[in-house]
Amino acid sequence: MSIDKSLLTGSTTTLILKLLEEKDMYGYEMIETLAQKSDHTFDLKAGTLYPILHNLEKKSLVESYEKKADNERLRKYYHLTEKGKKLLVEKQQEWISFSCAVNKILNGGLGYATIS
Amino acid sequence: MQPYHEIKSYSEQVVSNIRWKKARAMIATEIENHLCDQRDAYRKLGDDLDTATKKSIEQMGDPIFLGKELDKAHRPNSQLLSILFIGVLLSLGLVIQSALCSISNTTSTISILSYIIAFGLCVCCYYIDIFHLLHHAKFLYLFALVVSVFALFIATPVRGVRMISFSGITTSLSFLSLVFPIIYAAFLYSMRSQGLRGLILSALAYFPPALILLAIPTISGWILYTVSTLILLSLCVKHSWFGFIKSPKSAAALMGFVLAVCTIGLAVSIHSYSTIQAFFFPQQDPYNGGLASLLLQEVLRNSVLLGKGYPLQQLETIATLPGIQSNYSLVYLIYQFGFLAFGGIVLLTLLFCAWCIYKVYKQKSFLGALLSTAVFMPFVLQIFFACTAAVGYLPSSSFSFPFFSYGSTALFLNAALLGFMLSIFRDNEILATYSISTH
Incomplete structure (x- = not known):
């Protein structure tokens, strides 16, 4: 099912931070992993990813380093910093509260857990 | 145009929108490598080199928009x-x-x-x-x-x-x-x-x-x-x-x-x-090595917290x-x-x-x-x-x-x-x- 792109806009940063929590990745690897894990629900464009990554780096939420791949191609890996980890925890909690509230409304004011 | 030249030309278009010139080379390399990775992936799926290159560039999006977005993230820390x-x-x-x-x-x-x-x-x-x-x-x-x-x-x-x-x-x-x-x-x-x-x-x-x-x-x-x-x-x-x-x-x-x-x-x-x-x-050698030290001590002894110090005895001025x-x-x-x-x-x-x-x-x-x-x-x-x-x-x-x-x-x-x-x-x-x- 295709979803409205505007739903993704606000949560892209959280998704990127979550990917980097697992391991250091380079840009192309992030796009591929995100697509695979979401069954291609989140097909992020490279033109969207890089400005986000570079802004995260500017805010010291991620840091980068270069590493040569087996094919001698120089890749820029991104690593989640401690500051980035803290933001991820906050963003996750924010998302849980937000999705619970949306579910409550969609289910006629009932909490998600109470639906049978 | 040769496929790699297309990639190079695309990255040059992107970085030409970044005002901080020193950041350009670093960003161009990252974009070119990404496009090469994407192109290789399309080729594995059966596309020829030209098609794979074009598709990878399309996937990246408008170079001017990307360049302007990256420009916002890259500014020198003026000192x-x-x-x-x-x-x-x-x-x-x-x-x-x-x-x-x-x-x-x-x-x-x-x-x-x-x-x-x-x-x-x-x-x-x-x-x-x-x-x-x-x-x-x-x-x-x-x-x-x-x-x-x-x-x-x-x-x-x-x-x-x-x-x-x-x-x-x-x-x-x-x-x-x-x-x-x-x-x-x-x-x-x-x-x-x-x-x-x-x-x-x-x-x-x-x-x-x-x-x-x-x-x-x-x-x-x-x-x-x-x-x-x-x-x-x-x-x-x-x-x-x-x-x-x-x-x-x-x-x-x-x-x-x-x-x-x-x-x-x-x-x-x-x-x-x-x-x-x-x-x-300094007292052990007051006329040679210790002289400067003795004179310094006198100046410091005659100095005050605020204003000119008291007149010096061993030094004229x-x-x-x-x-x-x-x-x-x-x-x-x-x-x-x-x-x-x-x-x-x-x-x-x-x-x-x-x-x-x-x-x-x-x-x-x-x-x-x-x-x-x-x-x-x-x-x-x-x-x-x-x-x-x-x-x-x-x-x-x-x-x-x-x-x-x-x-x-x-x-x-x-x-x-x-x-x-x-x-x-x-x-x-x-x-x-x-x-x-x-x-």
């Missing part, structure tokens, strides 16, 4: 306020030097022009391209050694210290100790990921400049260089710059290096014993104190205006130092921290030497208080090095990609 602050320090230095010249009735080479040149050097070094220097780090180290050795040969000893004269300007070679730490830091950069070999070579690289400084001879210069290099090398080991975290071999290599440095230190202490003794026990324009220029400040004026100048400089420490700590890259420490440490140590000498706690050294003491070489070198440090702070972000992964 113009810091340059202005250095300008204020230089102006204060000029005022004090002018006052010293007027009381001592000497024709000084220090003029407004010297201070303008110093400020110009600071600005020029602020715009220096650090990356060119780093690419030739080993060459830079060897070049500095060759030039220094050559200078040693052509220099003539003046009061026990080798000096060179050029176009009527005489310069002490002891100022090489301000340059050696940054050269050493560049050498350390070239040793990244070299393992134990890198550590051993870095330790060995300490010795040639150290021996040159001892041949000049400048003990304070040697201390300044040694303390700076020990800190730089320790930082490298701590941050796994050589590519290993901890190992018995690296610990042994480091211990061997520290022992060698301590041995030289012991030899230097024995050699300088008479100077140290004359300073701390404060201007007749040996080294009043160089090593003891701060003593003039203490005597003429009181300890509070001295405290104010020191406080102002210390505030600048505290700000530098903060900036070094906030460096995104280890390389940025390493290079800025190499400039910052000699600056701080000069202040330490000058202040302790002014209040009579340590003998006077080859170094005077930066910007406030007589001597064009010190003035030019300090201004240029601080400009260089500010350029490191400005390019902090790009230096981050020059650092190695330790994750």
Whole structure:
């Protein structure tokens, strides 16, 4: 099912931070992993990813380093910093509260857990 | 158009929208590599080279939009306020030097022009391209050694210290100790990921400049260089710059290096014993080595908290104190205006130092921290030497208080090095990609 792109806009940063929590990745690897894990629900464009990554780096939420791949191609890996980890925890909690509230409304004011 | 040229052309379009030129190469490489990865993936799915290239470029999106978005994230950290602050320090230095010249009735080479040149050097070094220097780090180290050795040969000893004269300007070679730490830091950069070999070579690289400084001879210069290099090398080991975290071999290599440095230190202490003794026990030799120390003590005894000190007995005027324009220029400040004026100048400089420490700590890259420490440490140590000498706690050294003491070489070198440090702070972000992964 295709979803409205505007739903993704606000949560892209959280998704990127979550990917980097697992391991250091380079840009192309992030796009591929995100697509695979979401069954291609989140097909992020490279033109969207890089400005986000570079802004995260500017805010010291991620840091980068270069590493040569087996094919001698120089890749820029991104690593989640401690500051980035803290933001991820906050963003996750924010998302849980937000999705619970949306579910409550969609289910006629009932909490998600109470639906049978 | 050839497929790779299409990729190159696309990345050039992207980066042409980024105003900070130094960031362009780094971003272009990342984008080109991404497009190559994407193209290879499409080819694996069965597309030919041309189609795969076109599809990967389409996937990336509009190059102008991407360039403008990246432009928002990449701005140099302008240090113009810091340059202005250095300008204020230089102006204060000029005022004090002018006052010293007027009381001592000497024709000084220090003029407004010297201070303008110093400020110009600071600005020029602020715009220096650090990356060119780093690419030739080993060459830079060897070049500095060759030039220094050559200078040693052509220099003539003046009061026990080798000096060179050029176009009527005489310069002490002891100022090489301000340059050696940054050269050493560049050498350390070239040793990244070299393992134990890198550590051993870095330790060995300490010795040639150290021996040159001892041949000049400048003990304070040697201390300044040694303390700076020990800190730089320790930082490298701590941050796994050589590519290993901890190992018995690296610990042994480091211990061997520290022992060698301590041995030289012991030899230097024995050699300088008479100077140290004359300073701390001036009464034992009141007419030679202890004279300056006795006169200094008299000036300090007659100085007050605020305002001009009491009349001196052994000295006709404060201007007749040996080294009043160089090593003891701060003593003039203490005597003429009181300890509070001295405290104010020191406080102002210390505030600048505290700000530098903060900036070094906030460096995104280890390389940025390493290079800025190499400039910052000699600056701080000069202040330490000058202040302790002014209040009579340590003998006077080859170094005077930066910007406030007589001597064009010190003035030019300090201004240029601080400009260089500010350029490191400005390019902090790009230096981050020059650092190695330790994750």
